[in-house]
Amino acid sequence: xxxxxxxxxxxxxxxxxxELSLSTPVLIDVGAKPEANSDxxxxxxxxxxxxxxDGWFVDYAKxxxxxPCYVLDAAHTITIGRSRSCDLRIAHKSVSSLHARLRxxxxxxxxxxxxxxxxxGTYVSGERIVPGVELPLWSGALLGFGRTAFxxxxxxxxxxxxxxxx
Numbered sequence: 193x194x195x196x197x198x199x200x201x202x203x204x205x206x207x208x209x210x211e212l213s214l215s216t217p218v219l220i221d222v223g224a225k226p227e228a229n230s231d232x233x234x235x236x237x238x239x240x241x242x243x244x245x246d247g248w249f250v251d252y253a254k255x256x257x258x259x260p261c262y263v264l265d266a267a268h269t270i271t272i273g274r275s276r277s278c279d280l281r282i283a284h285k286s287v288s289s290l291h292a293r294l295r296x297x298x299x300x301x302x303x304x305x306x307x308x309x310x311x312x313g314t315y316v317s318g319e320r321i322v323p324g325v326e327l328p329l330w331s332g333a334l335l336g337f338g339r340t341a342f343x344x345x346x347x348x349x350x351x352x353x354x355x356x357x358x
Contacts, residue, residue, distance in 0.1 A: 217264050224340040270295070273287060287337050316333055
């Protein structure tokens with residue numbers, strides 16, 4: 193997995209300038225909710241309505257362009273959790289040591305997310321997923337790991353953003 197020091201704007205600019213040939217998905221850290229907030233506020237963040245127009249990703253890009261991004265290596269299954277051994281380490285106390293797994297299925301060209309029995313759950317657009325059951329992902333899905341939230345974007349969405357003036 194690539195370093196997390198880049199923002200969405202950095203990645204889009206690198207693709208636009210042909211400095212980065214992106215062929216893997218990106219997770220954008222959209223924040224963690226403090227414990228004082230209710231579960232309803234986290235659900236509100238995770239079920240944010242995507243605009244019905246074709247440029248929904250532009251809205252997200254403008255809102256999250258300075259947020260940390262993680263370029264994922266889809267060549268293998270990606271482990272997500274608090275442990276230092278995870279591919280995507282999320283250092284938040286609501287995240288389990290091994291929280292979830294993300295994998296790309298080359299046969300059907302889909303990304304899948306599975307909760308690994310985490311205490312605080314894994315969410316896809318506000319819905320808690322059943323541990324051990326893989327759920328297909330789509331570009332624009334809001335993912336929750338415990339009380340943290342990430343936006344999942346496939347590489348074609350990032351390349352599309354790079355062609356637009358933000």
